[in-house]
Amino acid sequence: MPVETESVQELITSARFVVFDFDGPICRLFAQYTAQRVAGELVEWLALHGLRELLTDEERRHPDPWLLLRAVDQRHPDSDLVAELEEWLTRHELKAVPTAWPTAYADPLIRTWSAVGVRLAIATNNSALAVRRYLDSRDLLACFAPNIYGRTQDLGLLKPHPHSLNRALNALGAAPSAALMIGDTPADLIASREAGVPFLGYATNVEKADLLRSTGATAVVSSLWPLLRVLRGQM
Template sequence: MTRRPADGDHAVVLAVDDGRLDFADSPSVRQTPASVRAGWRWFEVDLRERRLSGLGFPGARCRGRWRTRSRPPGTPSWTCRLVEDVLATAARDEDGLGAALARSHVPGYALRWSLPRAPRSPAGIRSGTVRRTPRELVRHACAVLLGFDEVLARLYPADEEREVLRDVAGMLVRERDPAEALAGQPLPSSGPGDGADTLSLLRTFAGHEMAHAVREAVDLHDMRAAQRARPAPHSRELLRELAARRTPPTVVTDRSGGAVDLFLRHNGLIDHVREPVYGRSADLARMMPRPHVLLKALGDMGAPASECVLIASTTAEQAAAQAIGLPFIGYAPTDTTRRHLRAADGDVRLVSSLASLVEAVRSR
Protein backbone atom coordinates (compact mmCIF):
# COMPACT_ATOMS: atom_id res chain seq x y z
CA MET A 1 0.00 0.00 0.00
CA THR A 2 1.08 3.58 -0.62
CA ARG A 3 2.33 5.39 2.46
CA ARG A 4 0.36 8.60 3.09
CA PRO A 5 1.36 10.99 5.92
CA ALA A 6 -1.36 11.82 8.44
CA ASP A 7 -1.51 15.51 7.49
CA GLY A 8 -2.72 14.63 3.97
CA ASP A 9 -0.43 17.21 2.33
CA HIS A 10 2.02 14.69 0.87
CA ALA A 11 2.14 11.18 -0.58
CA VAL A 12 4.95 8.77 -1.40
CA VAL A 13 4.85 7.48 -4.98
CA LEU A 14 6.96 5.56 -7.50
CA ALA A 15 8.70 7.12 -10.50
CA VAL A 16 8.16 4.42 -13.12
CA ASP A 17 10.24 3.75 -16.21
CA ASP A 18 8.39 6.13 -18.56
CA GLY A 19 8.72 9.14 -16.23
CA ARG A 20 5.27 9.03 -14.62
CA LEU A 21 4.53 8.99 -10.92
CA ASP A 22 2.26 6.21 -9.71
CA PHE A 23 0.93 4.76 -6.48
CA ALA A 24 2.53 1.51 -5.36
CA ASP A 25 -0.84 -0.26 -5.23
CA SER A 26 -2.01 0.84 -8.70
CA PRO A 27 -2.85 -1.88 -11.28
CA SER A 28 -0.03 -0.86 -13.63
CA VAL A 29 2.56 -1.17 -10.84
CA ARG A 30 1.20 -4.51 -9.62
CA GLN A 31 1.41 -5.93 -13.18
CA THR A 32 5.09 -5.03 -13.48
CA PRO A 33 7.62 -7.73 -12.52
CA ALA A 34 9.59 -7.18 -9.33
CA SER A 35 12.83 -7.19 -11.33
CA VAL A 36 11.66 -4.07 -13.20
CA ARG A 37 10.18 -2.34 -10.14
CA ALA A 38 13.52 -2.70 -8.39
CA GLY A 39 14.98 -0.03 -10.68
CA TRP A 40 12.32 2.58 -9.89
CA ARG A 41 12.74 5.42 -7.38
CA TRP A 42 10.47 6.66 -4.59
CA PHE A 43 9.41 10.30 -4.36
CA GLU A 44 7.32 12.36 -1.98
CA VAL A 45 4.82 14.59 -3.83
CA ASP A 46 3.13 17.72 -2.53
CA LEU A 47 -0.68 17.51 -2.53
CA ARG A 48 -1.30 21.14 -1.59
CA GLU A 49 -2.98 23.52 -4.03
CA ARG A 50 -0.63 25.43 -6.31
CA ARG A 51 -1.24 28.69 -8.18
CA LEU A 52 0.18 29.42 -11.62
CA SER A 53 0.27 32.70 -13.53
CA GLY A 54 2.25 34.13 -16.43
CA LEU A 55 0.83 31.43 -18.69
CA GLY A 56 1.08 33.38 -21.95
CA PHE A 57 -2.49 34.73 -21.83
CA PRO A 58 -3.00 38.16 -20.24
CA GLY A 59 -4.74 37.93 -16.89
CA ALA A 60 -5.11 34.13 -16.92
CA ARG A 61 -4.35 32.25 -13.71
CA CYS A 62 -4.73 28.62 -12.74
CA ARG A 63 -5.04 26.82 -9.41
CA GLY A 64 -4.31 23.12 -9.37
CA ARG A 65 -4.33 20.29 -6.86
CA TRP A 66 -3.17 16.73 -7.48
CA ARG A 67 -6.15 14.38 -7.21
CA THR A 68 -4.79 11.45 -5.24
CA ARG A 69 -7.22 8.95 -6.80
CA SER A 70 -6.01 9.72 -10.32
CA ARG A 71 -2.75 8.77 -11.96
CA PRO A 72 -0.51 11.88 -12.05
CA PRO A 73 1.08 12.91 -15.36
CA GLY A 74 4.71 13.41 -14.30
CA THR A 75 7.00 15.95 -12.70
CA PRO A 76 5.80 19.40 -11.55
CA SER A 77 7.70 21.12 -14.39
CA TRP A 78 5.99 18.87 -16.94
CA THR A 79 2.63 19.69 -15.34
CA CYS A 80 3.28 23.43 -15.78
CA ARG A 81 4.00 22.85 -19.45
CA LEU A 82 0.82 20.82 -19.81
CA VAL A 83 -1.20 23.65 -18.26
CA GLU A 84 0.36 26.11 -20.69
CA ASP A 85 -0.41 23.80 -23.63
CA VAL A 86 -4.03 23.42 -22.49
CA LEU A 87 -4.45 27.21 -22.35
CA ALA A 88 -2.80 27.76 -25.74
CA THR A 89 -4.97 25.10 -27.37
CA ALA A 90 -8.15 26.44 -25.76
CA ALA A 91 -7.39 29.96 -26.99
CA ARG A 92 -7.62 28.69 -30.58
CA ASP A 93 -10.89 26.79 -30.06
CA GLU A 94 -13.81 27.97 -32.19
CA ASP A 95 -16.20 27.54 -29.25
CA GLY A 96 -14.37 30.15 -27.22
CA LEU A 97 -11.77 30.08 -24.48
CA GLY A 98 -14.15 29.45 -21.58
CA ALA A 99 -15.96 26.51 -23.20
CA ALA A 100 -12.67 24.96 -24.29
CA LEU A 101 -11.16 25.17 -20.80
CA ALA A 102 -14.26 23.59 -19.31
CA ARG A 103 -13.72 20.57 -21.60
CA SER A 104 -9.98 20.36 -21.00
CA HIS A 105 -8.07 18.53 -18.32
CA VAL A 106 -4.55 17.74 -17.18
CA PRO A 107 -4.44 14.09 -16.10
CA GLY A 108 -4.25 13.62 -12.36
CA TYR A 109 -5.05 17.27 -11.50
CA ALA A 110 -8.17 19.23 -10.63
CA LEU A 111 -7.79 22.71 -12.16
CA ARG A 112 -9.67 25.94 -11.69
CA TRP A 113 -9.06 28.79 -14.13
CA SER A 114 -9.40 32.52 -13.49
CA LEU A 115 -9.78 34.67 -16.61
CA PRO A 116 -10.14 38.42 -17.20
CA ARG A 117 -13.78 39.16 -16.43
CA ALA A 118 -15.98 40.01 -19.40
CA PRO A 119 -19.56 41.32 -19.15
CA ARG A 120 -22.00 38.57 -18.06
CA SER A 121 -19.32 35.89 -18.07
CA PRO A 122 -18.03 33.79 -15.16
CA ALA A 123 -14.69 34.73 -13.64
CA GLY A 124 -13.84 31.12 -12.71
CA ILE A 125 -13.95 27.98 -14.84
CA ARG A 126 -13.41 24.47 -13.54
CA SER A 127 -11.70 22.12 -16.02
CA GLY A 128 -13.54 18.96 -16.94
CA THR A 129 -17.02 20.32 -16.16
CA VAL A 130 -18.17 19.70 -19.74
CA ARG A 131 -18.17 16.02 -20.61
CA ARG A 132 -17.97 15.15 -24.29
CA THR A 133 -19.86 12.13 -25.57
CA PRO A 134 -18.16 9.41 -27.64
CA ARG A 135 -19.78 10.83 -30.78
CA GLU A 136 -18.46 14.31 -30.00
CA LEU A 137 -14.97 13.01 -29.29
CA VAL A 138 -14.82 11.20 -32.63
CA ARG A 139 -16.38 14.08 -34.51
CA HIS A 140 -13.86 16.67 -33.29
CA ALA A 141 -10.66 14.65 -32.77
CA CYS A 142 -7.67 15.77 -34.80
CA ALA A 143 -6.48 12.14 -34.84
CA VAL A 144 -8.15 8.82 -34.04
CA LEU A 145 -6.18 5.94 -32.54
CA LEU A 146 -7.61 2.42 -32.60
CA GLY A 147 -6.74 -0.59 -30.51
CA PHE A 148 -6.74 -3.92 -32.30
CA ASP A 149 -8.42 -6.38 -29.93
CA GLU A 150 -12.20 -6.47 -30.43
CA VAL A 151 -12.18 -3.08 -32.20
CA LEU A 152 -10.68 -4.43 -35.43
CA ALA A 153 -10.75 -8.18 -34.79
CA ARG A 154 -10.44 -10.96 -32.27
CA LEU A 155 -7.06 -12.49 -32.95
CA TYR A 156 -7.65 -15.74 -31.05
CA PRO A 157 -10.81 -17.62 -30.17
CA ALA A 158 -10.67 -18.57 -26.48
CA ASP A 159 -9.88 -22.26 -27.09
CA GLU A 160 -7.13 -21.39 -29.59
CA GLU A 161 -5.47 -18.96 -27.19
CA ARG A 162 -5.33 -21.69 -24.55
CA GLU A 163 -3.52 -23.89 -27.07
CA VAL A 164 -1.01 -21.09 -27.67
CA LEU A 165 -0.39 -20.80 -23.93
CA ARG A 166 0.20 -24.53 -23.66
CA ASP A 167 2.63 -24.42 -26.59
CA VAL A 168 4.62 -21.56 -25.06
CA ALA A 169 4.65 -23.32 -21.69
CA GLY A 170 6.13 -26.40 -23.37
CA MET A 171 8.80 -24.27 -25.01
CA LEU A 172 9.72 -22.78 -21.63
CA VAL A 173 10.10 -26.22 -20.09
CA ARG A 174 12.37 -27.35 -22.92
CA GLU A 175 14.57 -24.25 -23.14
CA ARG A 176 14.92 -22.95 -19.58
CA ASP A 177 18.23 -23.26 -17.73
CA PRO A 178 18.44 -26.86 -16.44
CA ALA A 179 20.28 -25.71 -13.32
CA GLU A 180 17.42 -23.37 -12.42
CA ALA A 181 14.88 -26.11 -13.04
CA LEU A 182 16.79 -28.59 -10.86
CA ALA A 183 17.09 -25.94 -8.14
CA GLY A 184 13.33 -25.56 -8.15
CA GLN A 185 13.34 -21.92 -9.21
CA PRO A 186 9.82 -21.10 -10.48
CA LEU A 187 9.10 -19.31 -13.73
CA PRO A 188 7.12 -16.04 -13.58
CA SER A 189 3.38 -16.54 -13.33
CA SER A 190 0.34 -14.29 -13.53
CA GLY A 191 -1.58 -13.46 -10.39
CA PRO A 192 -4.92 -15.15 -9.75
CA GLY A 193 -6.82 -12.07 -10.89
CA ASP A 194 -5.16 -11.86 -14.29
CA GLY A 195 -6.71 -13.31 -17.40
CA ALA A 196 -5.16 -16.37 -18.99
CA ASP A 197 -4.12 -14.83 -22.31
CA THR A 198 -0.97 -14.25 -24.30
CA LEU A 199 -0.70 -10.55 -23.44
CA SER A 200 -0.80 -11.26 -19.70
CA LEU A 201 1.88 -13.90 -20.23
CA LEU A 202 4.14 -11.44 -22.05
CA ARG A 203 3.74 -8.78 -19.35
CA THR A 204 4.64 -11.37 -16.73
CA PHE A 205 7.96 -12.12 -18.46
CA ALA A 206 9.04 -8.47 -18.80
CA GLY A 207 12.62 -8.22 -17.58
CA HIS A 208 13.07 -12.01 -17.44
CA GLU A 209 16.01 -13.71 -19.17
CA MET A 210 13.55 -15.72 -21.31
CA ALA A 211 11.50 -12.67 -22.33
CA HIS A 212 12.94 -12.69 -25.86
CA ALA A 213 12.13 -16.37 -26.42
CA VAL A 214 8.59 -15.94 -25.12
CA ARG A 215 8.00 -12.88 -27.30
CA GLU A 216 9.29 -14.63 -30.42
CA ALA A 217 7.06 -17.66 -29.75
CA VAL A 218 3.96 -15.49 -29.30
CA ASP A 219 4.89 -13.39 -32.35
CA LEU A 220 4.88 -16.53 -34.48
CA HIS A 221 1.45 -17.55 -33.21
CA ASP A 222 0.15 -14.00 -33.76
CA MET A 223 1.28 -14.11 -37.40
CA ARG A 224 -0.50 -17.39 -38.00
CA ALA A 225 -3.69 -16.22 -36.32
CA ALA A 226 -3.70 -12.93 -38.26
CA GLN A 227 -4.21 -14.82 -41.51
CA ARG A 228 -7.46 -16.32 -40.18
CA ALA A 229 -8.86 -13.36 -38.25
CA ARG A 230 -11.79 -11.46 -39.74
CA PRO A 231 -12.78 -7.80 -39.24
CA ALA A 232 -15.08 -7.00 -36.31
CA PRO A 233 -18.61 -5.73 -37.05
CA HIS A 234 -18.61 -2.18 -38.46
CA SER A 235 -14.81 -1.90 -38.21
CA ARG A 236 -14.40 -1.91 -41.98
CA GLU A 237 -16.90 0.95 -42.33
CA LEU A 238 -15.20 2.91 -39.53
CA LEU A 239 -11.80 2.68 -41.22
CA ARG A 240 -13.19 3.64 -44.61
CA GLU A 241 -15.19 6.61 -43.32
CA LEU A 242 -12.23 8.00 -41.37
CA ALA A 243 -9.91 7.61 -44.37
CA ALA A 244 -12.47 9.23 -46.68
CA ARG A 245 -12.38 12.33 -44.47
CA ARG A 246 -8.59 12.51 -44.57
CA THR A 247 -8.30 11.30 -40.99
CA PRO A 248 -6.99 7.77 -41.43
CA PRO A 249 -6.81 6.09 -38.01
CA THR A 250 -3.59 4.97 -36.38
CA VAL A 251 -3.51 1.43 -34.98
CA VAL A 252 -1.82 1.02 -31.58
CA THR A 253 -1.62 -2.37 -29.95
CA ASP A 254 0.26 -4.75 -27.67
CA ARG A 255 -0.05 -7.40 -30.36
CA SER A 256 2.74 -8.09 -32.85
CA GLY A 257 2.88 -5.12 -35.20
CA GLY A 258 3.75 -7.45 -38.07
CA ALA A 259 0.72 -9.63 -37.36
CA VAL A 260 -1.68 -6.67 -37.31
CA ASP A 261 -0.14 -5.32 -40.52
CA LEU A 262 -0.66 -8.74 -42.10
CA PHE A 263 -4.30 -8.79 -40.94
CA LEU A 264 -4.95 -5.38 -42.48
CA ARG A 265 -3.37 -6.34 -45.81
CA HIS A 266 -5.07 -9.74 -45.91
CA ASN A 267 -8.47 -8.08 -45.47
CA GLY A 268 -7.86 -5.15 -47.84
CA LEU A 269 -7.81 -2.53 -45.07
CA ILE A 270 -4.22 -1.32 -45.10
CA ASP A 271 -5.02 1.63 -47.39
CA HIS A 272 -7.52 2.98 -44.86
CA VAL A 273 -5.09 3.36 -41.92
CA ARG A 274 -2.10 5.53 -41.23
CA GLU A 275 1.11 3.52 -41.46
CA PRO A 276 2.99 2.13 -39.70
CA VAL A 277 1.09 -0.03 -37.25
CA TYR A 278 2.42 0.65 -33.74
CA GLY A 279 2.82 -2.79 -32.20
CA ARG A 280 4.49 -4.06 -29.06
CA SER A 281 8.04 -3.13 -28.30
CA ALA A 282 10.84 -5.66 -28.06
CA ASP A 283 11.03 -4.48 -24.43
CA LEU A 284 7.99 -6.14 -22.84
CA ALA A 285 8.11 -3.71 -19.91
CA ARG A 286 6.85 -1.06 -22.37
CA MET A 287 3.58 -2.84 -23.05
CA MET A 288 0.40 -1.10 -21.95
CA PRO A 289 -0.62 0.05 -19.38
CA ARG A 290 2.70 1.81 -19.97
CA PRO A 291 1.87 4.56 -22.50
CA HIS A 292 5.04 4.05 -24.58
CA VAL A 293 3.28 2.95 -27.78
CA LEU A 294 0.72 5.77 -27.50
CA LEU A 295 3.42 8.41 -26.96
CA LYS A 296 5.37 7.05 -29.93
CA ALA A 297 2.34 7.27 -32.25
CA LEU A 298 1.31 10.73 -31.05
CA GLY A 299 4.88 11.99 -31.28
CA ASP A 300 5.26 10.80 -34.87
CA MET A 301 1.99 12.52 -35.80
CA GLY A 302 2.86 15.68 -33.89
CA ALA A 303 -0.59 15.54 -32.30
CA PRO A 304 -1.32 16.58 -28.68
CA ALA A 305 -2.96 13.81 -26.69
CA SER A 306 -5.80 16.03 -25.45
CA GLU A 307 -7.00 16.67 -29.02
CA CYS A 308 -7.06 13.00 -30.06
CA VAL A 309 -9.05 9.94 -29.01
CA LEU A 310 -8.30 6.26 -28.46
CA ILE A 311 -11.00 3.66 -29.14
CA ALA A 312 -10.05 0.38 -27.48
CA SER A 313 -11.41 -2.48 -25.38
CA THR A 314 -8.94 -3.41 -22.63
CA THR A 315 -8.18 -1.98 -19.20
CA ALA A 316 -4.47 -1.83 -20.07
CA GLU A 317 -5.23 0.47 -23.02
CA GLN A 318 -7.62 2.45 -20.85
CA ALA A 319 -4.97 3.03 -18.16
CA ALA A 320 -2.31 3.97 -20.73
CA ALA A 321 -4.60 6.60 -22.27
CA GLN A 322 -5.52 7.99 -18.86
CA ALA A 323 -1.85 8.32 -17.93
CA ILE A 324 -1.18 10.84 -20.72
CA GLY A 325 -4.53 12.63 -20.85
CA LEU A 326 -5.67 10.94 -24.05
CA PRO A 327 -9.50 10.79 -24.24
CA PHE A 328 -10.67 7.20 -24.26
CA ILE A 329 -13.75 5.47 -25.67
CA GLY A 330 -14.22 1.93 -24.42
CA TYR A 331 -15.59 -0.47 -27.00
CA ALA A 332 -17.56 -3.02 -24.98
CA PRO A 333 -19.40 -5.49 -27.20
CA THR A 334 -19.89 -7.90 -24.28
CA ASP A 335 -21.06 -7.55 -20.68
CA THR A 336 -17.71 -8.87 -19.47
CA THR A 337 -15.75 -6.16 -21.27
CA ARG A 338 -18.17 -3.54 -20.02
CA ARG A 339 -17.75 -4.69 -16.41
CA HIS A 340 -13.97 -4.68 -16.63
CA LEU A 341 -13.75 -1.20 -18.14
CA ARG A 342 -16.33 0.21 -15.73
CA ALA A 343 -14.56 -1.33 -12.73
CA ALA A 344 -11.30 0.37 -13.76
CA ASP A 345 -12.99 3.74 -14.24
CA GLY A 346 -16.59 4.36 -13.25
CA ASP A 347 -16.76 7.39 -15.57
CA VAL A 348 -15.46 5.68 -18.70
CA ARG A 349 -17.25 6.44 -21.95
CA LEU A 350 -18.56 3.20 -23.46
CA VAL A 351 -20.12 2.10 -26.74
CA SER A 352 -21.46 -1.39 -27.39
CA SER A 353 -21.31 -1.06 -31.18
CA LEU A 354 -19.04 0.77 -33.58
CA ALA A 355 -22.07 1.75 -35.67
CA SER A 356 -22.69 4.92 -33.64
CA LEU A 357 -19.08 5.99 -34.15
CA VAL A 358 -19.37 5.39 -37.89
CA GLU A 359 -22.33 7.79 -37.93
CA ALA A 360 -20.31 10.32 -35.92
CA VAL A 361 -17.48 10.17 -38.46
CA ARG A 362 -19.94 10.75 -41.30
CA SER A 363 -21.00 14.00 -39.64
CA ARG A 364 -17.43 15.35 -39.45
Protein backbone atom coordinates in the same frame (compact mmCIF):
# COMPACT_ATOMS: atom_id res chain seq x y z
CA MET B 1 -30.47 11.49 -25.87
CA PRO B 2 -28.78 9.54 -23.03
CA VAL B 3 -25.75 11.21 -21.46
CA GLU B 4 -23.37 8.45 -22.60
CA THR B 5 -24.69 8.69 -26.18
CA GLU B 6 -24.00 12.42 -26.12
CA SER B 7 -20.51 11.73 -24.79
CA VAL B 8 -19.77 9.24 -27.59
CA GLN B 9 -21.00 11.66 -30.24
CA GLU B 10 -18.84 14.46 -28.83
CA LEU B 11 -15.77 12.21 -28.79
CA ILE B 12 -16.31 11.27 -32.44
CA THR B 13 -17.03 14.74 -33.76
CA SER B 14 -14.13 16.41 -31.94
CA ALA B 15 -11.43 13.84 -32.82
CA ARG B 16 -8.92 14.89 -35.47
CA PHE B 17 -6.68 11.89 -34.84
CA VAL B 18 -7.80 8.40 -33.83
CA VAL B 19 -5.56 5.72 -32.34
CA PHE B 20 -6.99 2.19 -32.28
CA ASP B 21 -6.02 -0.75 -30.20
CA PHE B 22 -5.86 -3.72 -32.58
CA ASP B 23 -7.13 -6.96 -31.07
CA GLY B 24 -10.72 -6.18 -30.12
CA PRO B 25 -11.71 -2.91 -31.78
CA ILE B 26 -10.41 -3.94 -35.24
CA CYS B 27 -10.56 -7.72 -35.16
CA ARG B 28 -10.57 -10.77 -32.95
CA LEU B 29 -7.10 -12.03 -33.76
CA PHE B 30 -7.32 -15.36 -31.94
CA ALA B 31 -10.82 -16.23 -33.11
CA GLN B 32 -10.22 -19.87 -34.07
CA TYR B 33 -6.59 -20.29 -33.07
CA THR B 34 -7.45 -19.12 -29.56
CA ALA B 35 -5.37 -17.07 -27.16
CA GLN B 36 -6.06 -19.68 -24.48
CA ARG B 37 -4.52 -22.34 -26.74
CA VAL B 38 -1.48 -20.16 -27.35
CA ALA B 39 -1.08 -19.56 -23.61
CA GLY B 40 -1.24 -23.30 -23.00
CA GLU B 41 1.39 -23.94 -25.66
CA LEU B 42 3.64 -21.30 -24.10
CA VAL B 43 3.37 -23.03 -20.72
CA GLU B 44 4.20 -26.36 -22.43
CA TRP B 45 7.21 -24.76 -24.17
CA LEU B 46 8.57 -23.55 -20.83
CA ALA B 47 8.01 -26.99 -19.27
CA LEU B 48 9.85 -28.73 -22.12
CA HIS B 49 12.81 -26.43 -21.54
CA GLY B 50 12.83 -27.07 -17.78
CA LEU B 51 11.44 -23.60 -17.02
CA ARG B 52 7.97 -24.47 -15.74
CA GLU B 53 8.67 -22.97 -12.33
CA LEU B 54 9.11 -19.50 -13.84
CA LEU B 55 5.32 -19.22 -13.65
CA THR B 56 3.06 -19.56 -10.63
CA ASP B 57 0.25 -22.12 -10.63
CA GLU B 58 -2.23 -19.30 -11.22
CA GLU B 59 -0.22 -17.94 -14.13
CA ARG B 60 0.05 -21.40 -15.73
CA ARG B 61 -3.75 -21.54 -15.81
CA HIS B 62 -4.14 -18.03 -17.24
CA PRO B 63 -5.57 -17.79 -20.79
CA ASP B 64 -3.59 -14.65 -21.74
CA PRO B 65 -0.22 -15.30 -23.44
CA TRP B 66 0.79 -11.63 -23.12
CA LEU B 67 0.39 -11.81 -19.33
CA LEU B 68 2.61 -14.90 -19.28
CA LEU B 69 5.21 -13.21 -21.45
CA ARG B 70 5.30 -10.22 -19.13
CA ALA B 71 5.54 -12.50 -16.09
CA VAL B 72 8.66 -14.14 -17.52
CA ASP B 73 10.07 -10.73 -18.43
CA GLN B 74 9.60 -9.44 -14.88
CA ARG B 75 11.70 -12.36 -13.59
CA HIS B 76 14.29 -12.31 -16.37
CA PRO B 77 14.22 -8.82 -17.92
CA ASP B 78 16.14 -8.20 -21.15
CA SER B 79 17.17 -11.85 -21.36
CA ASP B 80 17.65 -14.10 -24.38
CA LEU B 81 14.78 -16.19 -23.01
CA VAL B 82 12.37 -13.25 -23.19
CA ALA B 83 13.53 -12.37 -26.70
CA GLU B 84 12.96 -15.98 -27.81
CA LEU B 85 9.49 -16.07 -26.25
CA GLU B 86 8.57 -12.76 -27.87
CA GLU B 87 9.58 -14.13 -31.28
CA TRP B 88 7.63 -17.32 -30.50
CA LEU B 89 4.50 -15.28 -29.71
CA THR B 90 4.94 -13.22 -32.89
CA ARG B 91 4.98 -16.42 -34.96
CA HIS B 92 1.74 -17.53 -33.33
CA GLU B 93 0.12 -14.15 -33.95
CA LEU B 94 1.08 -14.38 -37.62
CA LYS B 95 -0.34 -17.91 -37.70
CA ALA B 96 -3.64 -16.56 -36.33
CA VAL B 97 -4.04 -13.78 -38.92
CA PRO B 98 -5.74 -15.86 -41.66
CA THR B 99 -8.50 -16.96 -39.26
CA ALA B 100 -8.98 -13.62 -37.47
CA TRP B 101 -12.55 -12.34 -37.35
CA PRO B 102 -13.11 -8.69 -38.35
CA THR B 103 -14.95 -6.68 -35.72
CA ALA B 104 -18.39 -5.75 -36.99
CA TYR B 105 -18.38 -2.34 -38.73
CA ALA B 106 -14.63 -1.88 -38.16
CA ASP B 107 -13.68 -1.94 -41.85
CA PRO B 108 -16.20 0.69 -43.02
CA LEU B 109 -15.56 2.79 -39.91
CA ILE B 110 -11.82 2.89 -40.66
CA ARG B 111 -12.37 3.70 -44.33
CA THR B 112 -14.91 6.42 -43.53
CA TRP B 113 -12.75 8.07 -40.89
CA SER B 114 -9.84 8.06 -43.31
CA ALA B 115 -12.03 9.45 -46.09
CA VAL B 116 -13.14 12.45 -44.02
CA GLY B 117 -9.51 13.39 -43.34
CA VAL B 118 -9.04 12.07 -39.81
CA ARG B 119 -5.55 10.59 -39.42
CA LEU B 120 -5.38 7.10 -37.98
CA ALA B 121 -2.83 5.05 -36.07
CA ILE B 122 -2.63 1.81 -34.11
CA ALA B 123 -1.06 1.35 -30.67
CA THR B 124 -1.10 -2.28 -29.61
CA ASN B 125 0.61 -4.94 -27.54
CA ASN B 126 0.48 -7.23 -30.57
CA SER B 127 3.28 -7.62 -33.07
CA ALA B 128 3.26 -4.78 -35.61
CA LEU B 129 4.10 -7.36 -38.27
CA ALA B 130 0.91 -9.30 -37.52
CA VAL B 131 -1.10 -6.08 -37.53
CA ARG B 132 0.25 -5.07 -40.93
CA ARG B 133 -0.42 -8.50 -42.38
CA TYR B 134 -4.03 -8.43 -41.16
CA LEU B 135 -4.67 -4.89 -42.42
CA ASP B 136 -3.16 -5.74 -45.78
CA SER B 137 -5.49 -8.73 -46.07
CA ARG B 138 -8.47 -6.36 -45.58
CA ASP B 139 -7.12 -3.59 -47.88
CA LEU B 140 -6.89 -1.30 -44.86
CA LEU B 141 -3.14 -0.85 -44.58
CA ALA B 142 -3.11 2.45 -46.46
CA CYS B 143 -5.51 3.94 -43.89
CA PHE B 144 -2.86 3.55 -41.17
CA ALA B 145 0.60 3.10 -42.66
CA PRO B 146 3.15 3.89 -41.48
CA ASN B 147 1.59 4.70 -38.11
CA ILE B 148 1.43 1.22 -36.59
CA TYR B 149 3.12 0.83 -33.21
CA GLY B 150 3.25 -2.64 -31.73
CA ARG B 151 5.14 -4.66 -29.18
CA THR B 152 8.83 -3.95 -28.72
CA GLN B 153 11.37 -6.26 -27.10
CA ASP B 154 11.24 -4.02 -24.03
CA LEU B 155 8.11 -5.60 -22.57
CA GLY B 156 8.01 -3.04 -19.78
CA LEU B 157 6.70 -0.63 -22.44
CA LEU B 158 3.58 -2.66 -23.18
CA LYS B 159 0.29 -1.00 -22.30
CA PRO B 160 -0.74 0.14 -19.73
CA HIS B 161 2.51 2.01 -20.30
CA PRO B 162 1.67 4.83 -22.75
CA HIS B 163 4.80 4.27 -24.87
CA SER B 164 3.09 3.00 -28.05
CA LEU B 165 0.33 5.60 -27.77
CA ASN B 166 2.84 8.41 -27.32
CA ARG B 167 4.80 7.15 -30.34
CA ALA B 168 1.60 7.30 -32.39
CA LEU B 169 0.80 10.83 -31.21
CA ASN B 170 4.30 12.05 -31.99
CA ALA B 171 4.24 10.52 -35.47
CA LEU B 172 0.86 12.07 -36.20
CA GLY B 173 1.89 15.45 -34.81
CA ALA B 174 -1.23 15.25 -32.66
CA ALA B 175 -2.02 17.18 -29.52
CA PRO B 176 -3.42 14.63 -27.03
CA SER B 177 -6.63 16.61 -26.60
CA ALA B 178 -7.30 16.46 -30.36
CA ALA B 179 -6.94 12.67 -30.45
CA LEU B 180 -9.11 9.74 -29.44
CA MET B 181 -8.06 6.28 -28.24
CA ILE B 182 -10.39 3.35 -28.91
CA GLY B 183 -9.62 0.30 -26.79
CA ASP B 184 -11.23 -2.64 -25.05
CA THR B 185 -9.15 -3.20 -21.92
CA PRO B 186 -8.30 -1.33 -18.73
CA ALA B 187 -4.68 -1.26 -19.98
CA ASP B 188 -5.83 0.79 -23.00
CA LEU B 189 -7.72 3.17 -20.74
CA ILE B 190 -4.79 3.62 -18.36
CA ALA B 191 -2.41 4.29 -21.26
CA SER B 192 -4.75 6.90 -22.72
CA ARG B 193 -5.13 8.55 -19.34
CA GLU B 194 -1.34 8.70 -18.89
CA ALA B 195 -1.00 10.22 -22.38
CA GLY B 196 -3.82 12.72 -21.81
CA VAL B 197 -5.92 11.31 -24.66
CA PRO B 198 -9.74 11.01 -24.52
CA PHE B 199 -10.87 7.38 -24.43
CA LEU B 200 -13.75 5.45 -25.95
CA GLY B 201 -14.24 1.93 -24.68
CA TYR B 202 -15.38 -0.98 -26.83
CA ALA B 203 -16.89 -3.91 -24.94
CA THR B 204 -18.59 -6.98 -26.37
CA ASN B 205 -20.32 -7.98 -23.15
CA VAL B 206 -21.57 -6.55 -19.85
CA GLU B 207 -18.61 -7.87 -17.85
CA LYS B 208 -16.06 -6.12 -20.08
CA ALA B 209 -18.11 -2.93 -20.09
CA ASP B 210 -18.37 -2.95 -16.29
CA LEU B 211 -14.61 -3.53 -16.02
CA LEU B 212 -13.89 -0.53 -18.25
CA ARG B 213 -16.32 1.67 -16.33
CA SER B 214 -14.90 0.56 -12.98
CA THR B 215 -11.48 1.62 -14.27
CA GLY B 216 -12.86 5.05 -15.10
CA ALA B 217 -14.25 4.91 -18.64
CA THR B 218 -17.11 7.33 -19.10
CA ALA B 219 -18.03 6.31 -22.65
CA VAL B 220 -18.36 2.64 -23.66
CA VAL B 221 -20.03 1.13 -26.74
CA SER B 222 -20.95 -2.48 -27.49
CA SER B 223 -20.89 -1.92 -31.26
CA LEU B 224 -18.98 0.33 -33.66
CA TRP B 225 -22.17 1.05 -35.60
CA PRO B 226 -23.04 4.23 -33.60
CA LEU B 227 -19.58 5.62 -34.45
CA LEU B 228 -20.06 4.93 -38.15
CA ARG B 229 -23.52 6.49 -38.07
CA VAL B 230 -22.14 9.70 -36.53
CA LEU B 231 -19.41 9.90 -39.17
CA ARG B 232 -21.78 9.31 -42.04
CA GLY B 233 -23.97 12.08 -40.68
CA GLN B 234 -21.01 14.46 -41.07
CA MET B 235 -20.39 13.61 -44.72
